[in-house]
Amino acid sequence: MASRAEAPLQRVGGPSALGGGPRRFFDLLWLMSITEFKRVYFGTVLGYLWSLIRPLLLFGVLLFVFTKVFRVGSKTVEHYAVMLLLGIVLFTFFQEATTNAVTSVVAQEGVVRKTQFPRLVIPLSTVITAMLNLALNLVVVLAFVLAFGVSPAWTWFLFPVALAALLVFTAAIGMALSVLYVRFRDVAIIWAVLAQVLLYLTPILYPINAFEEENQTYEHLLMWNPLSVIFTQIRVWVLHEPDAPSVVHAAGGWAGLIPATIIFFGVIAFGAWIFKRDAPRVAEAL
């Protein structure tokens, strides 16, 4: 009681993205993510298998289509199947995290409007939940990687760097989408389409060097997409195929990487800015 009486008056700034102190923020972030993860996997009969079946099924179909029907893969890439699987699993993470983030703030309406809650926890927890999924899926991917005869290399230790870049990029997009959706409900539909487009504009189904010599401009243009840079680099680091093009080569020189860098940091800055701007008034706009 005595310590209570001595508590000093502190100015309250109103709701914010990070309100309530860093410790509470991380406690909440972790608890929200893990409970959502548990909910999905212990709430259904097959549990975790569902999150594995989806990318694996997609992988099987695409592998058939691109090696047996179009024969894109097998010609230019040593480990096309592994490249495809890794790409699909990583992109599934990106798509799942961002898609779930879109509606996250609106779905948590009760919490936003009736409790003191650091706003940023909401979209970020959807990203973390997707990341927990990804971690489990990567274990399966690792088994495939070894089974397809890719030998371990020291560059595997660099994989988390690329993963971190993907994570930050995904979180920034999720943040921006979640607050934009509060004001514009079209965002959900637009993003569903855009995510589909991004799947084809990222070298996942095809290798970045799939273009003929005279069409190299396309290759350079594709490298404007930050996801292309991340996925290409992951391919270099994880699969270490001798003929896989480096990021710099695919972009047509170091200068070719400038647009992707600008877009990458631009998206992060935009996500942080718009979330910080809109978060305090989200409760009123809902």
Place this chain on the structure above:
Amino acid sequence: MSVDQKIHIPQSVPTAPGPGTPAAIRVRDLHKSFRIPTKRVDSLKERAVHPFASRDYRELNALRGLSFEIRQGEFFGIVGRNGSGKSTLLKLLASIYKADSGSIEIAGRLAPFIELGVGFNHELTARENVVLNGVMMGLTPKEMRNRLDAVIDFAELREFADLKLKNYSSGMLVRLAFAVMMEADADVLLIDEVLAVGDASFQQKCADAFHQMKAQGKTIVLVTHEMGSVESYCHRAMLISDGEIKYLGEPTEAGRRYLKLNFAAETGDSNDEEANQEEEVDSGEGARLTSMRILDVDGNETSTVEMGEPIRVEAEIELLQDAPGLHAGFVLANADDVSMFELSVPIHSADGNNIKGNTVLVTATVANPLAPGRHFFHCGLQSPFGISVYVPKAATFVVFGTHPSAGILAPETDFRVRIPGEEV
């Protein structure tokens, strides 16, 4: 346990923190307005087609410069009609809305309870939810795990602790939510009408808990419509209307003014209370009605009377001059303004005199044959020497009953049914 015991617990009579006590909440010149778009732009297409449409809004000033201080250890009531701004104030205090200008300072950790059970995930078990909810209120997961048993016990849900919340009844949910709130151990509690939930025994538990918190010296801010709880718990109360503080002080007085405000609006009487009173004094009448209230069994002001229960009414009359032969009359009318009956009482002292400046208290207990619904007392003061005061709808109350009744009266009846030939 009888009904009376349920509602009225022996009070520990905690002393109200005096003016010297340090502040727990300090609010300075708080402003908040909402933009209400006359046409909501919800889609990008609309935004593209009408780029300037969003500028089309009207401003709603929910709070206009509130300043007040709540002392540490104080049980503070905030009352006001719907749309008065009291919920906006609560949400500003709870950091849910952002103020336009002005400052809010709070000492220690604050836990808002705007609705019980917010943030509960129905797919998780009670245990998991308790921890999640505790963290939302600012405890660490570890602290909350240590208190888990206490929470489950308080909620009396030990057998159901591992049951998913989707399988809980609404009563169980409320109990769990309330238990979490009790164990959250915040320095300042903001409570918005959560008292209105649960069955009678749970209400009793809430009441006990509030008295306990009050005795512990916690700072509690209660926002409510229920004047009974304001008067029985609060040290001080604040009345808000149109985003401004109309009164801050005695809970009883705040409650009285609140009811008056309410009923002024109901009758479409735009004059506020002060204006009415001034008018009466200025007219040079020899007597005026200062207050008229409906009381419950314990003499506390109430706005409801149960069917069949006697109506207790108290009127305070101030005499401004000698008024021999003064009579007070009370006409009871229903919502359709049908006069039901009249009570009349001569006003004079034991020796038959009236003395100027005296305040006379008239109380009456009337048998209640009324059917459920709203009723009014019109009050008249009259003397053969010129006093004639008439206050329509001086007091109002609602008769409530468990079964509806056709007609305007519901006299107590003893029914007997007999079938000839059958022996009883």
